[in-house]
Amino acid sequence: MDIDFKRILMGSPDDDGCVEIHFEGNALIIECSGCEYLPEPGSKECMRCMVDRMSESGGADRIILRTGRDLEISGESGQTIRRLASIKRSSCSIVHNKGRCKRCPSQRNKVMETAWKDFPYPNYYGAKELLEDSDDEVCSRCIASTERALSQMESDMEDIRKGLVRS
16 A cells, blocks of 8 residues: 655645534534544644634634544634634735736735745745835735735734733
8 A cells, every 4th residue: 555645744735634614503613534633623733724714614603623522612712713714814815816916926825825834833934035026016015915914914923822821
């Protein structure tokens, strides 16, 4: 049997682990049975998955990681995941870029993808390196907007960290 260790160690962009997500009342259910990791809410992988799923689907009061034994995340932990998901959702562009914008290294979604790639330790430095100066007025406005969004993300993440230290 040939095991794809690269996919396991690096992750595959096509296989994000969970089989499906759905809502049951006020709970976001994440089906974890297809994930190569054990559902451990305190792990970076699970935290990343919960934030990604909630960012894609919207907020919920509770998160349930469903396998043979359900794990529920609620209360302060659930609130933290909701805040992180909200930051992620607001940091990405809802505009589908075309033409030269699609190829631009400073395009907002590419910059934010770089920043979020190493979540829960965002790579702000790597993301900021993608931002280039431009003589074009439209490009300059877009780059400035992306830079502000990245700074806002950094500030919001720091606020969450400070709030967790106080509690």
